[in-house]
Amino acid sequence: MTSTHAFWLAGRQVTGEDTFDVTSPWDGRLVGKVSVPTDAQVEEAVAAAYAVRDEFAATPAHVRAAALDHVSKRLVERTEEIAQLISAENGKPIKWARGEVGRAVSVFRFAAEEARRFNGGEAQRLDTDLGGQGRLALTRRFPKGVVLGIAPFNFPLNLCAHKIAPAIAAGAPIILKPAPATPLSGLIIGDLLAETEGLPAGSWSILPVANDKMPALVQDERLPVISFTGSEKVGYAIMDSVPRKHCTLELGGNGAAVVLGDYASDADLDWAATRIATFSNYQGGQSCISVQRVIADASVYDRLLPRIVVAVEAQVTGDPTDAKTDVGPLVSEAAAQRVESWVKEAVEAGATLLTGGDRDGASYAPTVLTDVPADVTLSCEEVFGPVLTVQKVEGEAEAFAAVNSSKYGLQAGVFTHDLQVAFRAHRALEVGGVVIGDVPSYRADQMPYGGAKQSGVGREGVKFAMDDYTYERVLVLTGLAL
Numbered sequence: 001m002t003s004t005h006a007f008w009l010a011g012r013q014v015t016g017e018d019t020f021d022v023t024s025p026w027d028g029r030l031v032g033k034v035s036v037p038t039d040a041q042v043e044e045a046v047a048a049a050y051a052v053r054d055e056f057a058a059t060p061a062h063v064r065a066a067a068l069d070h071v072s073k074r075l076v077e078r079t080e081e082i083a084q085l086i087s088a089e090n091g092k093p094i095k096w097a098r099g100e101v102g103r104a105v106s107v108f109r110f111a112a113e114e115a116r117r118f119n120g121g122e123a124q125r126l127d128t129d130l131g132g133q134g135r136l137a138l139t140r141r142f143p144k145g146v147v148l149g150i151a152p153f154n155f156p157l158n159l160c161a162h163k164i165a166p167a168i169a170a171g172a173p174i175i176l177k178p179a180p181a182t183p184l185s186g187l188i189i190g191d192l193l194a195e196t197e198g199l200p201a202g203s204w205s206i207l208p209v210a211n212d213k214m215p216a217l218v219q220d221e222r223l224p225v226i227s228f229t230g231s232e233k234v235g236y237a238i239m240d241s242v243p244r245k246h247c248t249l250e251l252g253g254n255g256a257a258v259v260l261g262d263y264a265s266d267a268d269l270d271w272a273a274t275r276i277a278t279f280s281n282y283q284g285g286q287s288c289i290s291v292q293r294v295i296a297d298a299s300v301y302d303r304l305l306p307r308i309v310v311a312v313e314a315q316v317t318g319d320p321t322d323a324k325t326d327v328g329p330l331v332s333e334a335a336a337q338r339v340e341s342w343v344k345e346a347v348e349a350g351a352t353l354l355t356g357g358d359r360d361g362a363s364y365a366p367t368v369l370t371d372v373p374a375d376v377t378l379s380c381e382e383v384f385g386p387v388l389t390v391q392k393v394e395g396e397a398e399a400f401a402a403v404n405s406s407k408y409g410l411q412a413g414v415f416t417h418d419l420q421v422a423f424r425a426h427r428a429l430e431v432g433g434v435v436i437g438d439v440p441s442y443r444a445d446q447m448p449y450g451g452a453k454q455s456g457v458g459r460e461g462v463k464f465a466m467d468d469y470t471y472e473r474v475l476v477l478t479g480l481a482l
Contacts, residue, residue: 003032003033004032004033004035005032005033005035005183006035007034007036007037007187007190007208008190008207009037009048009205009207010044010045010048010049010202010204010205011193011194011205012201013190013194014035014037016037016041017036017038018035019034019035019036020033020034020208022183024088024089025091025329025332025333026091026328031085031184032089032184034183034184035208036208036209036210037207037208039213042207042217045175046175046220046222047222048205049146049174049202049203049204049222050202051202052201052202052203053143053145053146053172053173056143056172056200056202056203057142057171057172058171059198059199059203061115061118061119062116063198064168064171064198064199065116065169067193067196067197067198067199068108068112068168069108069112071108071189071192071193072105072106072109072112074195075104075192078188079098079101079102082101082157082185082188083101084097084321085184085188086100086185087321089156089183089184089185090153090154090181090182090185091328091330091331092320092328093325093326093328094320094322094323095325095326096282097320100155101157103445104157104158104161106446107162107445107462108161108165111169112169114169114463114466115168115169115170118141118169118170119141119142123137123138123139124136124138124139125482126476127482134480134481134482135476135477135480136480137475138474138477139472140472140473140475141170141466141467141471141472142471142473143170143172144225144246144469144470144471145172146222146223146224147163147172147173147174147175147223147225147227147469148174148175148217148223148226149163149167149174149176149177149227150176150214150226150228150238151163151177151178151186152230153181153286153331154283154286154287154288154331154384155283155287156182159229160206161189162229162460162462163229164176164189164193164204165462166462166466167204168199168203168204169466172469173200175204175206175207176204176206177208177214177217178206178208180208180210181331181332186206186208187206187208190204190206215241218241218242223245224245225245225246225247225248226242226245226246226247226248227247227248227468227469228249229249230250231251232251232252232382232408232454232456235247235251236249236251239457247457248457248458248459248468249457250288250451250455250460251288251408251410251451251456252382252455253292253408253409253410253440253455254292254381254406254407254410255288255289255290255293255410255413255440256291256292256293256402256403256406256412256413256440257272257275257294257412257415257440258295258296258402258412258413258416258425259294259295259415260297260300260399260414260415260416260421261299262416262418263300263416264300268415268417269300269303269304270307273304273307273308273310276294276308276388276439277308277312277388278311278315278326279439280312280366281312281315281327281366281386282441284328284329284331284385284386285330285339285383285384286330286331287441289411289441289442289443290441291388291413291439291440292383292387292388293388293389293403294308295391295393295399295402296390296391296392296393297393297395297396301392309354309355309368312355312356312366312368312388313355315327317363327366327386328363329362329363330363331362335362335384335385336359336362336364338385339364339383339384339385339386339387340364342377342383342387343367343378343387345376346369346372346379349373349375349376351369351371351373351376352369352370353367353369354368354369354370356368356386364385364386364387365386366386366388367386367387367388368389368390369390372389374405382408396424400424400425400428403430403431404428404429406453407453407454408451408455409429409432409453409454409455410432410433410440410450410451410452411432411435411440411441411442411443411451412429412434412435412440413434413435413436413442414429414434414435414437415437415438416436422434422436431455432448432450432451432459433448447461448461448464449461449464
């Protein structure tokens with residue numbers, strides 16, 4: 001894993017003049033060296049994508065679908081190798097890394113299926129008024145142009161897949177920038193795409209461009225669509241800098257799990273506590289929909305809280321290569337130091353630390369707090385670490401108000417058996433997704449995924465990303481015998 005990795009420019013593997021090191025956040029070892037594209041090579045990739053946009057849009061659906069099917073199948077064949085790579089560069093426990101590869105397999109399969117049925121055309125009679133007699137409108141979708149995809153470190157394979165696969169399915173050229181901390185998993189997708197036939201050479205590039213080089217790419221008029229997953233600050237800075245471009249932003253969250261009074265049996269509370277503990281700590285808490293807040297009805301609070309603490313303390317921390325490990329390191333020591341400082345601030349402001357609160361290098365112990373003041377950073381921002389706060393509320397209305405008190409609105413989980421409550425939650429909660437009977441961390445890769453408020457704009461999920469990458473164009477036919 002310590003060789004120098006080339007990048008992908010217009011479908012071919014090339015190297016630049018410089019390299020950078022990718023190291024493991026677990027033990028600091030060198031995982032690989034990655035070649036950095038020069039400014040001239042970046043320009044070549046953009047020019048190639050722009051030049052091929054019409055050709056790619058006209059590529060037969062079966063060609064695009066076959067390429068996507070191939071990538072899906074090859075991911076299956078190389079699952080263990082790729083999972084080991086994800087774990088090495090990201091610090092993700094191997095069991096979660098294997099799950100991530102499985103999700104990427106599905107993303108490319110879903111994209112192949114959508115490529116085959118996308119853009120079938122919708123016919124609309126226009127003779128509903130006298131002036132439209134003999135006229136028929138046919139509506140189809142066409143790519144808006146080249147997509148600039150910017151992926152984060154926390155799901156270094158699957159979130160690259162969520163940029164690339166819908167673009168290929170829709171016939172939109174894409175330039176993908178993987179995260180600097182975790183570029184190797186994204187580059188693997190290039191290996192698999194290069195094995196396919198029929199895609200125009202300029203239709204895809206994977207460029208590990210330095211962050212300070214991105215403003216020029218963001219501003220480039222040849223890239224009219226930007227799909228960004230990352231921090232709120234960076235995402236809105238991108239959107240503000242290019243107000244006339246189409247931006248899909250998947251940003252932060254402050255995921256809440258609501259446990260209501262009817263979820264009261266021992267089995268109910270055991271299930272809720274286990275799910276909360278698992279998904280406040282999976283990926284080291286580095287997921288936009290990890291559980292950061294538990295909002296529990298007063299009638300179940302005293303029975304639920306000790307269960308949560310026990311379940312959190314049962315999380316196995318340590319070496320991410322060990323199949324028994326549940327929680328590995330954060331992406332860097334700086335990230336763990338930030339989490340440590342937020343917890344310290346909350347405790348100094350009056351919060352009660354029930355378990356955890358310890359840092360060892362890039363690792364931070366799974367942590368539970370109560371009585372967290374509403375104005376501390378831990379309450380207001382996305383912690384992106386293995387930290388959980390628990391608060392007591394009186395009834396459904398207060399619980400839903402607590403969920404909505406956050407500036408973020410990505411997903412929420414509501415533990416209830418009451419179907420009427422489920423529908424009220426769906427109406428009341430200001431989030432992009434409501435999960436009933438489970439934590440907010442559930443995501444199926446084909447469903448629409450995205451947020452409200454400061455959690456972003458637009459939706460991922462293959463079909464919904466394809467909609468974002470394309471626009472409707474109407475063809476009016478005249479003189480028809482309808």
